Amino acid sequence: MRRIVWLLFCREWRLAWRRPGDLLNPLVFFAIVISLFPLAVGPEPSMLRIMAPGVIWVAALLATLLSLDGLFRSDYEDGSLEQWVLSAHPLTLMVLVKVAHHWLVSGLALVILAPLFGLMLALPPQVLPVLCLTLLLGTPVLSLLGAVGAALTVGLKGGGLLLALLIMPLYIPVLILGTGAMDAALQGLPVMGYALWLGCLAVLALSLAPLAIAAGLRIGVSE
């Protein structure tokens, strides 16, 4: 079992790094979206500070959705997805590996990039660790839930937009918790409660989402 996980992970890693440009795209998107806001509402620091948690989280959400669109597509097109569904190994495990890899190259990258943009949006440096913590706990949920949508829309023409439409309502609790934690941190209030709730969502998503993703892939492949 462990060998399969490792082999699969290596495969994903190698495939991803063959086209490094694709890995950068969500991050550039994240950067551009965040930069749009000061341009749109003016650079007044006090206003940017109030908006910053929301802007960063929404941008992270959108960037994740964008990167998820192609999660299963190339595997679907070259037939390897079918092999996965038919194989003797548990599909949920394989799916988990794929999503974990996706999170490592997108979600984790966002966690590392976010403080930079936090500073650009006039966030005081002492809340940046909270920003990273909430994103660290929240982006796995975004990846997992988004993968459910990617599995359900695999092989569909209008894929990306439909995926966003399906999954964004489900992202709302993570958004509320993440920005709530940031607002509390900005006011100097404790954030442990928020972090625990985000952790709860992460564990819930980790245990249940792979089932839905596997179901979606089986449905998509059986067409």
Next chain:
Amino acid sequence: MNWSFFHKLGSPKWFYDISGRWLPWFVLATVLLLSVGIVWGLVFAPQDYQQGNSFRIIYIHVPAAFVAQSCYIMLAVAGIITLVWRMKLADVALRCAAPIGAWMTFIALITGAIWGKPTWGTYWVWDARLTSMLILLFLYFGIIALGQAISSRDTAAKATAVLAIVGVVNIPIIKYSVDWWNTLHQPATFKVTAKPAMPIEMWFPLLLTVLGFYALFTVSLLMRMRVETLRREGKTRWAREALEKMS
């Protein structure tokens, strides 16, 4: 427990026959419940001492909201039946109920917004209930969009079933987080006053309209399911005969 009823449900023809017999009764129930309930609510119910006459919107807002929420749960149940028992009728029910649920959510939102103007001064406030309703509308749109995007009806059935189940699991989480978000951001001037218990002359017509809306939902659903069943079974003899009889 007599399971033959359950297995009979697998037969579209049986469903068509039995729904044909039940439909007139549901229509009658709808007309009676809605006309009595609405007339009572509009004319005879006493004014609310705080909100005046605008509170009468409750008689259409609350039933629509109830049906909108129950309908989504129904979609999830239909989804489970589709995936576990592969019953085509469950998919017909899911596909037909989704637009009705979306319309009910729309009614709840619009009447809620209109009610908000004389009550709070603005047409839209991001309070917990309206925001949850808006998110529910998005969830409905998702199911409808996914159902239409997949060309194979069989695949669409299973995919929308999974989506409905995922949605229904998320609904309590969304509801709680929106409720809590609302308490975070409630402006100091917005007082949440405890509502006094409604006298019977006020809530009885509400009960009637709630039941009436459920009855109307059933009427619309059965009508749509009958049309969809005829469409899907178009090549069978019983369907052709039924259509011939109607022309």
Next chain:
Amino acid sequence: MSGLSEFLAMGGHGPYVWSAYAITFVVLALNVLEPWVARRRLVSEEARRRRREEV
């Protein structure tokens, strides 16, 4: 007739109450008429198809 005009005015809340009820009524009617119209269309399509087959 002041009773009726008073009723319609709803103590100043008339436009709100009546617009809400009107929109609701239209949407509910739509939800009942649309399947009915769809059924009629199905029947006429079937009749047309049968006529074509008999030819």
